[in-house]
Amino acid sequence: MPLHLPEPPSGAHDHVKSRLHTIAAHGGFHTKALRGARADQLDVSSPHQVFTLGADDIAAGGGLDRAEPAGWRYLVESGGQVVASAETMPAPDGTQRFANVNEGPFVDATDKAMKVVRKLPKLEAAGFELRLLRVPSLYLTALWLHSSAEDLLVPLQPSPIGKEGKSMSTAEFFSDLAEYARSRPSLPPPPPA
Numbered sequence: 001m002p003l004h005l006p007e008p009p010s011g012a013h014d015h016v017k018s019r020l021h022t023i024a025a026h027g028g029f030h031t032k033a034l035r036g037a038r039a040d041q042l043d044v045s046s047p048h049q050v051f052t053l054g055a056d057d058i059a060a061g062g063g064l065d066r067a068e069p070a071g072w073r074y075l076v077e078s079g080g081q082v083v084a085s086a087e088t089m090p091a092p093d094g095t096q097r098f099a100n101v102n103e104g105p106f107v108d109a110t111d112k113a114m115k116v117v118r119k120l121p122k123l124e125a126a127g128f129e130l131r132l133l134r135v136p137s138l139y140l141t142a143l144w145l146h147s148s149a150e151d152l153l154v155p156l157q158p159s160p161i162g163k164e165g166k167s168m169s170t171a172e173f174f175s176d177l178a179e180y181a182r183s184r185p186s187l188p189p190p191p192p193a
Contacts, residue, residue, distance in 0.1 A: 003118050003145070004129045008047040008072045008088075012096040016074055016086050017044050019098040031103045033083035034076075044074035044086060046114065048130040051144065055137040059181040063174050064133070064144070064151055072096055073132055075111065082111040106141045109156035113143050113165050117154055120167060128152065138181060142173070 023029055024039040051067035069090075076084040084103045088096035114130070117123065128145035133153065135141075140161070143154040153173040157164035161176040168176075 002127070003114070003123055004127050005047055006049060006129050006131075008049075008074075009096050012072055012088050013044060013047065013074070015096065016088060016098055017042070020044070020076060020086060020101070023101075029101070031084070031101075033078070033103050034101065037078045037083070041079050043077045045077055045082075046075045046110075046130070048073055048132050050087065050132045050134065052134045052136060055135060055181045055184075058135065058138075058174065058177050061178065063170055067133060067144075070134070071099060075107070076101065082107065085110065105158060106156050109141075109164065110143065113154050113156055116165055117143065117145060117152075117167060120152075122152070122167075126150075135177070138177070138184075140177065 020042050021039040024037050024042055029035050050070045050073050052070045053067045057066040071087050071089040073085055073087045075082045076086050084101050085107045086101050087099045089099040091097040126147045126149050128147045131144035131146050133142045133144040138160055141156045145152040151170050152167045154167050155163050161180050
């Protein structure tokens with residue numbers, strides 16, 4: 001079975017594409033890859049849900065069961081090339097609203113990692129849903145390949161635990177991540193108000 005791209009919430013895809021076209025039509029992009037993008041050449045692909053996890057959860061032995069949904073992410077293409085990502089976040093009414101566009105290192109890393117994971121033999125045996133896991137306090141982003149039988153994680157470059165672009169079992173991933181989280185110096189508590 002191929003890598004399964006989940007169906008985003010109703011209207012989210014069109015909303016993101018419309019916002020990108022509006023920004024491009026008004027010359028609102030100031031980043032290198034999108035600055036000269038024409039609205040009629042922009043498209044969004046590869047929708048995947050974004051989840052976040054705290055370093056404290058990891059240090060305490062938590063795993064994917066503690067990951068919280070945070071929105072949806074799309075790869076932005078211009079002329080058929082991936083140049084950015086665009087994200088949504090939940091609005092108070094339950095719909096998804098446009099949140100941001102990003103051209104950072106995780107965009108290219110996502111594109112490269114997706115090409116690698118599509119060739120994994122495990123994908124042939126079981127279908128995996130594409131997700132994204134973020135641990136912001138550890139500056140870690142990973143593709144999360146989810147199935148009812150197992151989950152695989154693929155750290156994206158740059159990764160504080162290394163192994164960028166390599167699929168890892170959840171046990172290996174969280175063992176490495178917990179070790180890294182415990183080895184980091186703690187921040188002092190904030191001053192009293």
